[in-house]
Amino acid sequence: MASKAPTIRALTRYLLRPPVPLHARCQRRQYSAAAPGARLNGSVEYDTVPILNHTSKSALSNPELPAETRNGQTKRINLYTAVNEALRHALQTDERVLVFGEDIQFGGVFRCTMNLAADFGTERVFNTPLCEQGLVGFAVGAAAEGMRPVAEVQFADYVFPSFDQIHNEVAKYRYRSGSTGVNCGGLVIRMPAGSVGHGALYHTQSPEALFTHTPGLRVVIPRSPTQAKGLLLSAIRCNDPVIFMEPKILYRAAVEQVPVDAYHLPLDKAEVLKTGKDVTIISYGTPLYTCSAAIAAAEKDFGCSVELIDLRTIYPWDRETILNSVKKTGRAIVVHESMMNAGVGAEVAATIQEKAFLKLEAPVKRVAGWATHTGLMFEQFIIPDVTRVYDAIKQTIDY
Amino acid sequence: MSFRYMLRRIWIKKVLGPQSCLNGPGRVAEAPLWQRCRGVASTANAEKVLFPGALNSQFTDKLDFMQPSEQNAIPTFRVMNQLGEIIDKEIGVETENEEALQIYKNMVKLSIMDLLMFEAQRQGRLSFYMVSAGEEGISIGSASALHPSDVAFCQYREAGVYLQRGFKLSDFMNQLFANAKDNGLGRNMPVHYGSKELNIHTISSTLATQIPHAAGAAYALKMQNIQNPDQEKRVAVCYFGEGAASEGDFHGALNIAATRQVPCIFICRNNGYAISTPTSDQYRGDGIASRGAGYGIATLRVDGNDIFAVRRATKEARRLALTHGGQPVLIEMMAYRVGHHSTSDDSFAYRQRVEVEDWKRRDNPITRLRKWLERQSLWDDAAEKELRSKTRKEVLKAFEEAEKEKKPSIRHAFEGVWEELTAEQREHVSEMRDVIRRYPKEYDVEGFEGGMRGLDELVRKKA
Ligand SMILES: Cc1ncc(C[n+]2csc(CCOP(=O)(O)OP(=O)(O)O)c2C)c(N)n1
Numbered sequence A: 001m002a003s004k005a006p007t008i009r010a011l012t013r014y015l016l017r018p019p020v021p022l023h024a025r026c027q028r029r030q031y032s033a034a035a036p037g038a039r040l041n042g043s044v045e046y047d048t049v050p051i052l053n054h055t056s057k058s059a060l061s062n063p064e065l066p067a068e069t070r071n072g073q074t075k076r077i078n079l080y081t082a083v084n085e086a087l088r089h090a091l092q093t094d095e096r097v098l099v100f101g102e103d104i105q106f107g108g109v110f111r112c113t114m115n116l117a118a119d120f121g122t123e124r125v126f127n128t129p130l131c132e133q134g135l136v137g138f139a140v141g142a143a144a145e146g147m148r149p150v151a152e153v154q155f156a157d158y159v160f161p162s163f164d165q166i167h168n169e170v171a172k173y174r175y176r177s178g179s180t181g182v183n184c185g186g187l188v189i190r191m192p193a194g195s196v197g198h199g200a201l202y203h204t205q206s207p208e209a210l211f212t213h214t215p216g217l218r219v220v221i222p223r224s225p226t227q228a229k230g231l232l233l234s235a236i237r238c239n240d241p242v243i244f245m246e247p248k249i250l251y252r253a254a255v256e257q258v259p260v261d262a263y264h265l266p267l268d269k270a271e272v273l274k275t276g277k278d279v280t281i282i283s284y285g286t287p288l289y290t291c292s293a294a295i296a297a298a299e300k301d302f303g304c305s306v307e308l309i310d311l312r313t314i315y316p317w318d319r320e321t322i323l324n325s326v327k328k329t330g331r332a333i334v335v336h337e338s339m340m341n342a343g344v345g346a347e348v349a350a351t352i353q354e355k356a357f358l359k360l361e362a363p364v365k366r367v368a369g370w371a372t373h374t375g376l377m378f379e380q381f382i383i384p385d386v387t388r389v390y391d392a393i394k395q396t397i398d399y
Numbered sequence B: 001m002s003f004r005y006m007l008r009r010i011w012i013k014k015v016l017g018p019q020s021c022l023n024g025p026g027r028v029a030e031a032p033l034w035q036r037c038r039g040v041a042s043t044a045n046a047e048k049v050l051f052p053g054a055l056n057s058q059f060t061d062k063l064d065f066m067q068p069s070e071q072n073a074i075p076t077f078r079v080m081n082q083l084g085e086i087i088d089k090e091i092g093v094e095t096e097n098e099e100a101l102q103i104y105k106n107m108v109k110l111s112i113m114d115l116l117m118f119e120a121q122r123q124g125r126l127s128f129y130m131v132s133a134g135e136e137g138i139s140i141g142s143a144s145a146l147h148p149s150d151v152a153f154c155q156y157r158e159a160g161v162y163l164q165r166g167f168k169l170s171d172f173m174n175q176l177f178a179n180a181k182d183n184g185l186g187r188n189m190p191v192h193y194g195s196k197e198l199n200i201h202t203i204s205s206t207l208a209t210q211i212p213h214a215a216g217a218a219y220a221l222k223m224q225n226i227q228n229p230d231q232e233k234r235v236a237v238c239y240f241g242e243g244a245a246s247e248g249d250f251h252g253a254l255n256i257a258a259t260r261q262v263p264c265i266f267i268c269r270n271n272g273y274a275i276s277t278p279t280s281d282q283y284r285g286d287g288i289a290s291r292g293a294g295y296g297i298a299t300l301r302v303d304g305n306d307i308f309a310v311r312r313a314t315k316e317a318r319r320l321a322l323t324h325g326g327q328p329v330l331i332e333m334m335a336y337r338v339g340h341h342s343t344s345d346d347s348f349a350y351r352q353r354v355e356v357e358d359w360k361r362r363d364n365p366i367t368r369l370r371k372w373l374e375r376q377s378l379w380d381d382a383a384e385k386e387l388r389s390k391t392r393k394e395v396l397k398a399f400e401e402a403e404k405e406k407k408p409s410i411r412h413a414f415e416g417v418w419e420e421l422t423a424e425q426r427e428h429v430s431e432m433r434d435v436i437r438r439y440p441k442e443y444d445v446e447g448f449e450g451g452m453r454g455l456d457e458l459v460r461k462k463a
């Protein structure tokens, strides 16, 4: 078959003959792309977006970092490299840490575990057979016997074979064991999640709401390389099991200055990314970029002032920060990718309504995925875009 | 039957005598082995164990752990050697010349479609693709030995099953482009084909989930075979990779298939890799075939590069699957994944280029059949050249036509979740439509069949 190479090339030319009017910049066919003349949609610019640290100075001014780290160096890296650095640090500093999952030994399908097997050996960093229920259950046992396993599920869409292990075992281990004190804290289950434009039904999902219904789990979703590194290190150190969902489109798209040192970020604090007076937007993960672009346009167009909060830890979540903000602004919008029905937005909105009802000037608005599956060609209509967030701001302040 | 239940029956037998032991005295003679009442474990001088969990085991005084690694590997069935020579001339190939030619042409067609679609993805004209290189014989050969009414469940590397059953190039291309003519309504990623007419269920990306489905479908077929005795008896066939066979669903499927004795052929494509994971990280037994015995299922390992072996094995599996009212069969088809896992994968990050080159040179289902055809004087270079050029043109024509089609109607984003749209969904559609109307520049709906009308219809259509 090797001899056929020239033919392929010839065919390539043939294929290319009728030039197709594709956007010059897009490498692959974008099944879900913004309209060519759009002003709002497609306006997320990762190079300049204010929620990433584009300079070392802004990276080091983060008050959550310890003093030593703030006096240290930074490096411009993307999110998968930040995950890799966190895993590397954990493996280096704690011999209880194990890293395993499907295809992780060669670096993983998203490159998060690059070089870890080579540097730490395949006793601690290894491929598992293709079985999510097996590998997650394996992690539970290892954690219960004192290790700190970081198990990777290749895509959040494929976590469900291990749902029983997570919901019935991981979450209930400590409670069930009573005064024996045995638990599976130290267990982290990492998984890439979220939409990328062409993932359709099974490479797009963000199933966080299925885990936030389960007491005993901590659910964390980082928005950036800095956050991913610090939150993942905290998750590994945490004595509760953590579901760590990494927005996979950000693996490469989100690049920023990240402290070189290891550092830990809190697992019980939301973060106010931008202060504002008129309306609070609560979100997490990729939609924060959508929100940031929408806020820029809305503030310019309507002269309003919008506060943006990253929930970060989706469960248990920081009610105080959110309620304080909403009590101040009197208006709230919750934005997430996954379906609106029984989603995180429902929980946040209900809590705001219960605890801040008299301060509310408008109903709490949810901008979320619609009650359907993410069909390949329809992602752009289903996942919240800049326009929908922009419009939600307008509707909420005009209410 | 639970152990406790068994003990209760034994007790009843002691008290009431043998007659009342079973459901009715008239059925004593017909009761299968496992239903017959047994005494306690054994008598002092019995040679056989009578524990309910292992009825045919002999006693032994040797402490001998079974060591699977010390046993001979399960042999691999072949009809034709690498040179295209038939090993048992008496049995021959059990294939008419015409059929062999048709199969050959389909394998070539599949490989050409793969080359072109892989290239098309590299050029940004498709978002994703997966090739069958090295495994064309498994899908096309097995499909050629089944009845068209048999029900198939695939993983994703079995485009050959679709092709052999009559899926047209335009059907493939419409799905790959997820255009308005795609019968998946633009919802699925490329290569997730499905066809009701061809009795192939639509592919799910979630590995191994189709294996228990196949067992259940086979049970439905078993019942229907009994209920409609005049119709052609049907089996279910299920394809999956050796990686997928590590999933719990595989175990659940084969075990229930055995206990319900369903007419299902489980076909494992063992191509040596699951993305980057070599079989040595996937399992430590003798492939997937060794598991068949564990489930009590008739099992065969086959050389997947030998189209005649694939066909004979599948035909015989089908016959077996339909004997005694139904029984599952497992076939492990051996191959090598010549291509990258998918267009998202660069396999040279985890395997040597020479390993792949070696394999390509060593053996291949297409060249092996070509050798045989040439030996029979059924094929020559001129025929090959003509076939390739004609097929290329056909593929490219279908490709260009599909690329020109509109995108499917936006209504398909919401329909089909439930049988009918819910009130909640209708509200979501209204909200979405309202946003698109107020921000027309932000959305390109005209590329979708019917534009906004797709949504209007949904909102209007009251339950
Ligand atoms: C439940 C689940 N887990 C993980 C994946 C990701 N994944 C897709 S294909 C694949 C490898 C499958 O290998 P195998 O079954 O041997 O089939 P092959 O690709 O070799 O044909 C993996 C891990 C998935 N699709 N579904």
Ligand SMILES: [Mg+2]
Pocket (backbone or CB within 6 Å): B241, B242, B243, B269, B270, B271, B272, B273, B274, B275, B337
């Ligand atoms: Mg495989």
